[in-house]
Amino acid sequence: MKIKHNKNFTAGAIITAFMLAVILIGMVWTPYDPNAMSGAERMLAPCPSHPLGTDNFGRDILSRVVEGAGATFVIAAATVAIGLAAGLVVGGLTGYYGGWLDEVVMRFNDAVAAFPSILLALVLIALFGSGKYNIILALGLLFIPSFARVVRSEVARQKSLDYVAGARLMGAGDMRILFLHILPNIIPVLLPSVAIGFNNAVLAEASMSYLSVGVQPPDASLGRMLNEAQGYLLTAPWYALSAGVAIILLVLGFGLLSEGMGGEYGAA
Amino acid sequence: MALLDIRDLHVTFLSTGKEAVRGVDLTMEPGQRLGLVGESGSGKTVTAMALSGLIERWNVNMTGQVLFEGRDLLACSRSQLRAVQGKDIGVVFQEPMTSLNPLMKVGRQVEEVLKIHTDLSAGQRRARALEAMEQVGLRSPERTYEKYPHQLSGGQRQRAVIASAMVIRPKLLICDEPTTALDVTVQAQILSLLRSISEEFGVAIFLISHDLSVVRRLCESVCVMYKGAIVERGDTDRVFNDPRDEYTRRLIAAIPKRKRHE
Numbered sequence: 147m148k149i150k151h152n153k154n155f156t157a158g159a160i161i162t163a164f165m166l167a168v169i170l171i172g173m174v175w176t177p178y179d180p181n182a183m184s185g186a187e188r189m190l191a192p193c194p195s196h197p198l199g200t201d202n203f204g205r206d207i208l209s210r211v212v213e214g215a216g217a218t219f220v221i222a223a224a225t226v227a228i229g230l231a232a233g234l235v236v237g238g239l240t241g242y243y244g245g246w247l248d249e250v251v252m253r254f255n256d257a258v259a260a261f262p263s264i265l266l267a268l269v270l271i272a273l274f275g276s277g278k279y280n281i282i283l284a285l286g287l288l289f290i291p292s293f294a295r296v297v298r299s300e301v302a303r304q305k306s307l308d309y310v311a312g313a314r315l316m317g318a319g320d321m322r323i324l325f326l327h328i329l330p331n332i333i334p335v336l337l338p339s340v341a342i343g344f345n346n347a348v349l350a351e352a353s354m355s356y357l358s359v360g361v362q363p364p365d366a367s368l369g370r371m372l373n374e375a376q377g378y379l380l381t382a383p384w385y386a387l388s389a390g391v392a393i394i395l396l397v398l399g400f401g402l403l404s405e406g407m408g409g410e411y412g413a414a
Numbered sequence: 415m416a417l418l419d420i421r422d423l424h425v426t427f428l429s430t431g432k433e434a435v436r437g438v439d440l441t442m443e444p445g446q447r448l449g450l451v452g453e454s455g456s457g458k459t460v461t462a463m464a465l466s467g468l469i470e471r472w473n474v475n476m477t478g479q480v481l482f483e484g485r486d487l488l489a490c491s492r493s494q495l496r497a498v499q500g501k502d503i504g505v506v507f508q509e510p511m512t513s514l515n516p517l518m519k520v521g522r523q524v525e526e527v528l529k530i531h532t533d534l535s536a537g538q539r540r541a542r543a544l545e546a547m548e549q550v551g552l553r554s555p556e557r558t559y560e561k562y563p564h565q566l567s568g569g570q571r572q573r574a575v576i577a578s579a580m581v582i583r584p585k586l587l588i589c590d591e592p593t594t595a596l597d598v599t600v601q602a603q604i605l606s607l608l609r610s611i612s613e614e615f616g617v618a619i620f621l622i623s624h625d626l627s628v629v630r631r632l633c634e635s636v637c638v639m640y641k642g643a644i645v646e647r648g649d650t651d652r653v654f655n656d657p658r659d660e661y662t663r664r665l666i667a668a669i670p671k672r673k674r675h676e
Binding site: 307308309311312313314316317318319322327330331 | 466467495496499503504505508512526578
């Protein structure tokens with residue numbers, strides 16, 4: 147692979163590495179306590195002691211952006227993990243065995259995918275209740291169909307290749323063929339869709355928190371901050387900008403990574 | 415007892431209703447090298463797939479018997495079949511580019527069949543794999559063991575495939591056009607390798623090919639298949655020198671002749 151010649155991949159890697167570094171540092175250290183309020187320092191414009199200013203409660207926006215990006219990242223990663231794990235099982239089995247099982251599961255899949263995902267997520271939240279962990283569960287469930295579909299089509303394609311027939315003719319069992327032989331071979335196709343899925347999860351989390359059903363105050367989350375910031379759009383635009391730019395960087399980084407990977411494998 | 419005894423095999427594809435194999439009878443003795451020739455669509459590959467158990471059973475209707483050491487493979491369940499597949503019957507495919515898993519080290523693929531069918535330890539498996547790789551003429555097996563398929567040439571890959579089939583010493587090796595994807599010099603090497611393996615270890619070889627000259631180089635007897643039925647069978651030399659069926663004659667006439675220089 148000639149990743150170093152791929153500008154998308156390089157740019158994506160740099161942005162993602164930067165965001166990951168910020169998030170990791172934010173887990174152990176932030177300039178201020180993200181939830182510490184200060185009546186004297188409300189709505190400060192960016193200044194040396196508060197590089198991104200303060201919000202309506204006098205909380206340091208930089209600290210909150212770092213903390214919020216961390217929360218968003220963890221939720222998105224957990225969402226993708228749930229969707230991917232279940233998608234691998236569902237897609238792997240349906241793609242490998244085909245037949246009526248495949249038809250039934252995939253039509254159910256289509257039905258789920260046909261609903262607007264935010265709407266379905268809100269329905270699930272209404273069932274589970276709001277909060278950080280319920281958001282992960284709801285979004286994770288919603289992400290299963292898209293991963294299952296990618297895995298299914300790729301497994302179905304690999305299944306007909308000679309090396310799989312060869313393994314079968316060696317007397318290998320179905321699970322051995324599916325998990326030992328086929329799954330590693332679908333990773334190249336899976337990686338870009340994991341990156342895209344991660345992006346969708348970031349946006350979905352931000353939307354949910356913006357609608358106040360995700361991360362609950364006083365905890366910071368990028369979507370939550372956007373919601374709080376919209377009341378001060380004209381008086382304190384840096385508030386909304388900070389949270390918005392953080393979301394953009396997260397999404398852009400993974401988007402470029404996915405683009406770069408797709409290009410690499412597509413050209414190969 | 416014959417090693418393989420196919421009796422009145424009929425194979426019909428349910429999806430198209432086409433009868434690909436119409437009443438094939440065939441016997442193979444242990445250690446025998448038999449060629450099955452015919453044009454594309456003559457049913458030769460379907461016959462081989464039927465006896466290797468690779469046909470998706472829900473898509474075909476098979477009647478007749480495929481007796482392997484007296485046991486009817488068509489009547490076996492999938493798990494019974496798995497006990498025979500790989501262990502007693504090995505298969506070599508046409509396309510060495512796709513018949514190896516691209517993400518698995520060559521050595522691990524060679525020893526895969528041992529992992530499935532024996533209780534050998536990792537070290538024993540590795541030793542057996544290295545031995546098999548040496549026997550099929552892969553130079554420096556230690557290094558080849560650690561390589562991935564894309565690092566090998568087409569001929570080396572086909573040797574690795576043969577090694578992976580031979581490592582457990584099956585009684586029958588089914589070769590489906592094993593040399594078609596290779597260039598001519600490598601073809602000759604692979605054919606002589608198959609011949610020496612068969613002679614040294616007493617493995618029977620069931621060769622499927624559209625190319626009579628390939629069959630002639632490897633097999634002592636040959637069956638000619640046309641439209642799902644065997645139209646002529648006998649010793650390879652006899653069939654070559656004195657073909658009795660009209661189709662066989664046309665097939666032999668289709669072999670390009672070497673030009674004589676005066």
